[in-house]
Amino acid sequence: MTELSGTRVLVTGANGFIGSHLTERLMDEGAQVTAFCEYNSQCSLGWLDELSPERSEYLDVKLGDIRDKRFVHETVSNVDVVFHLAALIAIPYSYQAPASFVETNINGTLNVLEAVRDTPHVRMINTSTSEVYGTPESVPIAETHRLRGQSPYAATKIAADQLCEAYARTFETHVVTLRPFNTFGPRQSARAIIPTILGQLLAGATTVRLGNLTPQRDLTFVTDTVDGFIRMATTDLPPGETIHLGTGQTVSIADLFTLCCEVTGTNADVIADAERIRPTASEVQVLLSDPSKAKHLLEWQAGTTLRDGLAETLRWLTPRADTHRAAWYQR
Numbered sequence: 001m002t003e004l005s006g007t008r009v010l011v012t013g014a015n016g017f018i019g020s021h022l023t024e025r026l027m028d029e030g031a032q033v034t035a036f037c038e039y040n041s042q043c044s045l046g047w048l049d050e051l052s053p054e055r056s057e058y059l060d061v062k063l064g065d066i067r068d069k070r071f072v073h074e075t076v077s078n079v080d081v082v083f084h085l086a087a088l089i090a091i092p093y094s095y096q097a098p099a100s101f102v103e104t105n106i107n108g109t110l111n112v113l114e115a116v117r118d119t120p121h122v123r124m125i126n127t128s129t130s131e132v133y134g135t136p137e138s139v140p141i142a143e144t145h146r147l148r149g150q151s152p153y154a155a156t157k158i159a160a161d162q163l164c165e166a167y168a169r170t171f172e173t174h175v176v177t178l179r180p181f182n183t184f185g186p187r188q189s190a191r192a193i194i195p196t197i198l199g200q201l202l203a204g205a206t207t208v209r210l211g212n213l214t215p216q217r218d219l220t221f222v223t224d225t226v227d228g229f230i231r232m233a234t235t236d237l238p239p240g241e242t243i244h245l246g247t248g249q250t251v252s253i254a255d256l257f258t259l260c261c262e263v264t265g266t267n268a269d270v271i272a273d274a275e276r277i278r279p280t281a282s283e284v285q286v287l288l289s290d291p292s293k294a295k296h297l298l299e300w301q302a303g304t305t306l307r308d309g310l311a312e313t314l315r316w317l318t319p320r321a322d323t324h325r326a327a328w329y330q331r
Contacts, residue, residue, distance in 0.1 A: 001324040005030030011077040013086035015046025066108035076115035094153035105156035128179035140290035166239030169178040179244035185222030186316035209273040218249035221309035224302040231298040246289025266294040
């Protein structure tokens with residue numbers, strides 16, 4: 001294990017859900033953090049806008065686009081470690097605009113790989129997703145399970161992961177892949193399943209509208225996922241290694257709804273809204289991790305229970321109920 005204190009690190013997608021939590025944790029570790037955020041005309045830093053002025057002054061921000069090869073190369077050349085999280089992630093949106101997912105998730109990853117390849121001292125942690133497995137042939141899912149794209153989003157993440165493996169094998173690029181199962185917690189998109197449920201309950205809904213209620217997911221609280229990123233960067237791993245993070249337990253969407261009702265102290269009914277249901281062949285029915293590799297190589301395991309994570313998410317979400325309400329009722 002090595003320490004990150006004083007290390008120059010770059011977080012792509014630093015303004016997002018997991019990226020912002022990771023950025024703060026890296027600052028706590030004493031790293032010199034550069035936050036790569038997507039450029040916008042408002043100069044918004046997403047969730048990083050919530051940093052206190054005292055903390056934000058120690059953060060080096062680069063506003064740009066992961067699809068810009070030159071900009072990515074210049075930014076990567078000045079750091080020691082790259083946490084690559086920049087991606088388009090909304091599965092329903094990938095049905096509507098698949099080309100944008102190819103450009104960001106595949107070409108963007110290629111840009112980072114090329115920059116790391118040209119800068120031999122840089123290490124890269126690529127962020128994958130459990131969606132790359134599709135509906136599994138067997139559970140729990142080990143890292144050796146075959147990959148299957150059941151959505152355009154999943155297909156682009158598979159391609160990005162395969163590029164990382166190819167660069168490690170062909171060019172000995174120092175890249176490893178972290179594959180989190182479903183992460184949840186404060187700052188997650190209001191359209192994700194847990195904020196959708198909690199949000200409708202907070203809004204006083206007596207009937208909550210969701211999609212398919214039968215899929216099962218392995219849910220990891222965001223601080224546990226971030227700890228996995230830190231351990232991935234501080235553990236001596238061979239290029240091309242892939243490790244996934246999960247609790248080793250699943251919960252169905254229907255049971256998750258019941259637990260959310262318990263945490264919020266509310267009583268409501270749930271219905272499966274046809275407009276929210278994914279195409280049949282695209283829906284992944286179960287994602288259950290085998291976390292033994294992460295425990296063995298990273299000495300990592302999830303420490304937050306689902307109930308405690310939901311309670312923490314609820315505490316964060318409650319004062320923000322009015323600003324999130326519109327998205328809770330959208331797909």
